[in-house]
Amino acid sequence: MTYRPTLSDVAKMAGVSVATASRALSNPDLVAESTRTAVRDAANSCGYQINLVARSLRKQRTNSILVLIPEIDNQFYPTIIKGLEQRAHNLGYSMILGLTSNNLLRENSYLEIVNSRRADGMIVLDGGLDNLIERGIKFNVPTVQVLECLGGESLPTVRIDDRQVAALVVEHLVGLGHRRIAHISGSSNSLVATERIAGFQHAMAAAGCHVHSELIVNGGYTHDGGAAAMLRLLDMNEPPTAVFCANDASAMGAIRACRTRGLRVPQDVSIVGVDDIDEAATNDPPLTTIHQPRYEIGVMAMDLLAGLIETSNWKQKPVLVPINLIERGSTAPPRH
Amino acid sequence: MTYRPTLSDVAKMAGVSVATASRALSNPDLVAESTRTAVRDAANSCGYQINLVARSLRKQRTNSILVLIPEIDNQFYPTIIKGLEQRAHNLGYSMILGLTSNNLLRENSYLEIVNSRRADGMIVLDGGLDNLIERGIKFNVPTVQVLECLGGESLPTVRIDDRQVAALVVEHLVGLGHRRIAHISGSSNSLVATERIAGFQHAMAAAGCHVHSELIVNGGYTHDGGAAAMLRLLDMNEPPTAVFCANDASAMGAIRACRTRGLRVPQDVSIVGVDDIDEAATNDPPLTTIHQPRYEIGVMAMDLLAGLIETSNWKQKPVLVPINLIERGSTAPPRH
DNA sequence: AAAACGCACGTTTACGATCACAGAAAATTG
């Protein structure tokens, strides 16, 4: 195909004006049956395809949204992306994906996309970018924050209750009889990590367990970081009998570390993760973890944004997504 | 901010024509120093942001490309996506991500995006969509196929040599002393799967090993499928001493199946995977596998597409990406 | 029968930038 017919070509062929051709194709009910079919036939016979760029310019709407993710090869984000994408598709939006790598330069260049009207709004899973979000607000770009919300809740937000995460874990472990429980935390510049730490301390206190500060070590959310942190815990005079890890990757690292010291999970040490990534179920032992409904989180975030774009108002409350603990094979009562 | 200044506002402020303002911002060297700074100052002072939609309409270029992926929560694709995205970003393109789920309806709706000029080209990792690709060709949309190439190589293509995959695996296992080797294959409607089967048979024949047809079973590329396939192999009168699995997920499933039968890997059975997903290295035992440079594959595909968009010609040869076998802990000489 | 209404459609312009063309101003040359 060499020449791309435009709407005016179609109109000419059908013997109507451009306006009528436009209406016949986009708002069929505004047009008489006969002209409607005439226009449609003309469009089909010449292989007409609407030019969405032109429509966007005229309507001041691109029907695409920008999604900013810190990293994608992380086991955690892909399912959220899936939820976002499928919902976007159902709502008639395309998804532009930006990987920020927590890199300020990249973030700024992605901002260009929304500021220059190439996207109608954005979803940010990278709460570290508070400055980005501020600028987003400044330009009145509809924005939804997901999970990591460093910008506070001045923006529409979909997240889980990270204190509840810790509470559920502590409740489970204390219920099994553990008293000496450690926490392998996430990166300290993350609000999620600090909330989980606070929640852990609070829940432990509520259960009447003392938490020595040595029992909270940073695992940086990674497999290797979790393993290193676990080794430090095992080197203590009185090691913990159970460990609450801030995510599944560090939990698996912790399990690996136990093994290198000849300890069995869960017989000698209980380990709990957070996220419930796919690998958690197939891991050996299967990981007891906090399930986050990642797909649904994506769907809800996209719904929220779409509403925001269309009505530009929102109820000032963050959407809190329910979570639950999934008991698998990595936790058991402590030995005596 | 309530009003968005346009180029004509900037021009008015700077006391020049719109054309000059456009040149000053987009082609600064075509304009006198003094007017250049005048225009820039005006743009800055009123917070001007270019409208990329308008530019796209005029230039008939969107600077965005469509990437079609069958599924994203698959451990395999995210790293490719990362390569694609980062390269796209460096080249000045945005990436629109479409998840097809191998669903014909979705595929067609994504085609709309390129046909309606919202993207300058597309990258297809979902070779199952031969009809899609055909239409892509029909509309002269620059397209690059990656890995799974059901449409043949009439299109620009970036892939690995799947027969070589099988050859490397067989060479490794035969080198260890194995003679009775099985293959847990991928879904039969995939060209990649059939090529690996053919390569397996060829390499085995070349090594002087007979391959009974029972020794090739379908594992559907999944963990559970791999486990089920392995159980079938272990139920044979004379089970294989080594298994070549079509991907890492099915290899891990196979290992799990061995364990449920009380067999140890690699002492009793050797297992090889393909892909080298992150989990392969942390798996217990660490998986011997064929490494695919997924990030680089993404980068190369994006480079190829960008070239295609700009020059619209290509050397008629598929880009073959080099691969190699990584020996880890899941393979060993057979017992006697 | 006159007034009021509403449907279906055409005319025209807006959307916001870029580019070809041509003219004006400045710089260079002999």
Next chain:
DNA sequence: CAATTTTCTGTGATCGTAAACGTGCGTTTT
């Protein structure tokens, strides 16, 4: 200093669609 080139800038057309607005005509209302 006139002639020529070079540099710079404005005019107006253009990209393809949507929508505001207006028109003609048939139908209903009193």
